[in-house]
Amino acid sequence: METLPSLAGPFALGTFSAGDQAPFPGLIAGDRVLDLRTVPALGQPPRTTRDLLERWDDVLPLLAGAAAADAGEWRPLAGLRVHAPVEPRQVLQSGANYRTHVIDLAVAHEPEGGRPAEQVRAETAAMMDRRAAGDQPYVFTGLPSAITGPYDDVVLPSWCTKPDWELELAAVIGRPAFRVGRDTALAHVAAYTIANDLTARELVFRRDMPEIGTDWLRAKNAPTFTPLGPYLVPAGFVADPGSLRVTLRLNGQVMQDESTKDMIFDVARLVSYASQTVRLLPGDVLLTGSPAGNGLHWGRLLRPGDVMEGAITGLGVQRNRCAGEAA
Template identity: 80%
Template sequence: METYPPLAGPFALGTFSSGNGPAFPGLVTGDRVLDLRTVPALGAPPDDGGLTTRTLLERWDDALPLLHAAGGSADGRWLPSAGLRVHAPVEPRQILQSGANYRTHVIDLAVAHEPEGGRPAEQVRAEVAAMMDRRAAEDQPYVFVGLPSAVTGPYDDVVIPAWCAKPDWELELAAVIGRPAFRVPVERAADHVAAYTIANDLTARELVFRRDMPEIGTDWLRAKNAPTFTPLGPYLVPSAFVADPGDLQVTLRLNGEIMQDESTKDMIFDVARLVSYVSQTVELLPGDLVLTGSPAGNGMHWGRLLEPGDVMEGTITGLGLQRNRCVAESARPVPRGDA
C-alpha cells in the first residue's frame, strides 16, 4: 500500500470530484474526505455560486472553527479518498511569484547561465553572493505575476509544449491568502495568510531572457505560463497548523532521485516580508497565491532537464505530496476552447 507524508494538523482542505460529477470542496482527515457541501453549518456563499475552497477563504475567520467542528463530527457525507480525483485545491484570482529568493539557488543558476568561456565559476559565485547580500540589506524582494490558467492539479500530467526546448522544475512553498491584504506592514502580514500549499513553478529556460531585446531582460510570460506549468496542491493546510513556514524542507524527486532538498531557511525574504511587499502595490484577495521562490537543485544545476515520461514528486514538510508525469504536447494536447 502506497504511503504519503503526514499532513500538519488534524485536517486539510482540497477540491475533489467523483466520477463525472462536479468538483466540490472537501475536508481531508486520514484516508477520508468530508464533502463540505453536506455540512449545514457552512451554508451557501452569499452569491449562491456554490461552495468552493475560495468562498471558504473569503470568510476564513468564521469558517475555520466550523471546519474544526466538522472534522470531529460524524455528520455529513464522508467518502474514501482513494476513490476521488484530486484537483488543484483553489482557483486563485492572482498569482504573485517571488524570484531569486533562495541564496544557493540564485548562485547555482548564475553559474549555469554563464556562457562557455566566460567568467570563472568562483568569480560568478562571489559576485552573485555579494549581490544577494546587498538585496537582503536593501530589503527589496523581486516579484512577478503568474497566470491562473497555468495551474493544474497535483496529480495531473504536465504537458511540455512542442516549442519548449528546456523545461525545468522549481518546487516552491505557496502562501494562500485569507483576509484581503493591501499595504499591510510586515508585522501583520502573516495574519493574512490562511493556508499553505505546494506549487511547482515550471520554467522554459530557453525563454527566460529575451535575446532579441536584451535590454528588456526577462520574459516571464513565455517562460512560465504555459498550460499545466503550475501544478498546485494537493491540499490547503491551514497556517495555524504550520508551526514555522521558515523551517520547512522542500524536496523534489525526479524519477525517484532527489534533485531539490533544501530548507526554507535559505530564503532571503520570508513569507511575511513577501506578502507585505506585494501588498504595497497589489490588493491581495482570498485565494490568491504568493509563491516564495524555489531552492537550489533545478535542472539547469544538474544539466538534466525534463523529458516526456519523467515523473516529478514534490513534498514540503506537513503539506503532502504532488506527483506529475511529463508528456509531450503531441501525445497529450491541451484542450482548447471554441474560437
C-alpha cells in the same frame, strides 16, 4: 495518492470530484473526505474552497468542528480525483529568493568563455547580500491558467527545449491584504500548499531585446506549468514556514532538498511587499521561490515520461508525470 499522515494538523482542505461529477470543496481527515456542501453549520453551501477563504475567520472554527463530527457526507479519498486545491484570481511569484539557487543559476547562465565560476559566485553572493540589506524582494505575476492538479500530467510544449522544475512553498491568502506591514502580514495567510513552478529556461531572457530583461510570460505560463496542491493546510497547523524541507525527486532521485531557511525574504516579508502594490484577495497564491537543485544545475532537464514527486514538510506530496504535447 497522498493521505493525511504526512500532513500537519488534523485536517486540510482540497478540491475533489467523483467520476464526471463537478468538483466540490472537501475537508480531508485521515483517508476520508467530507463534502463541505453537505455541512449545515457552514450556512450557504460553499461551491469552491475560495468561497471558504472569503470568510476564513468565521469558517475555520466550523471546519474544526466538522472534522471532529460525523455530520455531513463523508467519502473515501481513494475513490476521488484530487484537483488543484484552489482557483486563485491572482498568482504572484517570488524570483531569486533562495541564496544557493541564485548563485547556481548565475554560474549556469554565464556564457561559455565568460567569467570564471568562482568570480560569478562571489559577485552573485555580494549582490544577494545587497538585496537582503536593501529589503527589496523580486515579485512578478503568474497566470491562473497555468495551474493544474497535484497528480495531473504536465504537458511539455513542442516548442520548449529546456523545461525545468522549481518546487516552491506557496502561501494562500485568506484575509484581504493591502499595504500591510511585515509584522501583521502572516495574519492574512490562511493556508500553505505546494507549487511546482515549471520554467522554459530557453525563454527566460529576451535575446532579441536584452534591454527588456526577462520574459516570464512565455517562460512560465504554458498550460499545466504550475502543478498546485494537493491540499490547503491551515496556517495555524504550520509551526514555522521558515523552517520546512522542500524536496523534489525526479524518477525517484533527489534533485532538490533544501530548507526554507535559505530564503532571503520570508513569507511575511513577501506578503507585505506584494501588498504594497497589489490588493491581495482571498484565494490568491503567492509562490515564495525555489531552492537550489534545478535541472539547469544538474544538466538534466525534463523529458516526456519523467515523473516529478514534490514534498514539503507537513503539506503532503504531489506527483506529476511529464507528457509530450500531442501533434
